[in-house]
Amino acid sequence: MAQSQGWVKRYFKAFCKGFFVAVPVAVTFLDQVACVARVEGASMQPSLNPGGSQSSDVVLLNHWKVRNFEVQRGDIVSLVSPKNPEQKIIKRVIALEGDIVKTMGHKNRYVKVPRGHIWVEGDHHGHSFDSNSFGPVSLGLLHAHATHILWPPERWQKLESVLPPERLPVQTEEECLHGSP
Template sequence: MSESSSDRARPRWKFLRDLVVIVVVALLASFLVKAFLVRSFWIPSGSMQQTLMIDDRVLVNELVPRVAPVRRGDVVVFRDPGGWLGPGMGDDLVKRVIGMPGDTVTCCDAQGRLSVNGHPVDESYVVRSPGSDRVAADDFSVTVPAGQLWVMGDNRYDSADSRVHGTVPESDVVGRAFVITWPIGRWSVLSRHGDVWDAVPAP
């Protein structure tokens, strides 16, 4: 019994239908990931050198802090709480989380280190001033209010951060930067230096 033209057309139509469904699902998944899970950000300043360089592009996990908590040592992107950026400078900033709500952040001890809740923190990634061991130029001591974060740039001598503008509301955090994607030669996973920050005691 010979196969009719309609019988031969049915498998082709089924293949095309399945292909369209796959493409639509893939596009939808890509949109959802970009819109709700991962976003790309451009680094416009040198305040996070040498961790992040000018013109780097980073991917940001937006599940932090909506699903996973912010932690000390995280490199976070946050919306300008107001007055951090000048006109035409964009809406988002990137800094490292140093103090969580209730933490007391103090600078500096005899070795030039920050202390958080009385625990000195060895920050190997910080850019220091030539000839100085201090991770920041001026002494300070602050207790972080509830619902707020104390953030600082890794390039401490060229970063207008919480020392200048005060704390950042946790609700302003867009997400945690976790990988440098561009330029290709700079591709790397961003570390929160958990071995250092996880040793800090609770307030």
Template sequence: MQPTLNPEPATGHDLVLADKWSIKLYRYNRGDIVLLRSPEDPNMMLIKRLLALEGDWVTIPGSLELAKIPKGHCWVEGDNPEFSADSRSRFGPVPIALIEGRVRYILWPPSRVGRVASHVPAGRLLVKNDDALTDSSHFGAF
């Protein structure tokens, strides 16, 4: 999740606080950083940004393709696209049930203590599930 987490790997790793109750209560949003089980290895935990929820449309980087997120799934991405195994590069939509927590705070190192910002990177989420996909102006960016 560099550069959001561990911006300087030579100085060590960020220790974060993950809120597991938010997930159980369905309180998560596009742009949140989440803790999830790897779709490839259930023993491995990943930290990724939650980009899209079921019914949303996302652009596929490097192509003109769009992906609609199926029911019960979400789209997760790391903040460093060149070095991230995520929905965009490897997994595609992942089951939302794999999400185990929402990363809320950086606890260590002391110089980085604070709340973790939630945001959706510009140009990645094309249409939210509550938007109508009938207007061709949504495709003007291509």
């Protein structure tokens, strides 16, 4: 009987040591390196959630990749909502600082993205709360870069950084003044 109690005590002690090491390591990993998130809504269709409300894609979010605010046009990123800091949104980067973007429904037809900001939009225009609603987004609101679809299994894939040709930034301010196609 005493032997079995000793075994339980040793097991419990080893479990506690492992637990108190594993939890901080796991929390640090999820906070600094990568995590997973379920994507809700139609704003990123057809890239994410192509099945509509019947399915939700689960994506891998890479925190490490945006640690120096290094993003490219076409990247799908997670960011803190400029309108609700308790909510994270997922959008595609359309323009970087210094770019001039032709907006879609914004109060200004053209916007020059200020320093330290990006322009983000959902792929499903008209069904997305994005920069066309709230303007350029501070790089400080970046949370992560979405790199892969993990669920459902039939949609496993790497997410490519693709910018639709019609959303390329305007090349010069003169194009804004004289109109571009």
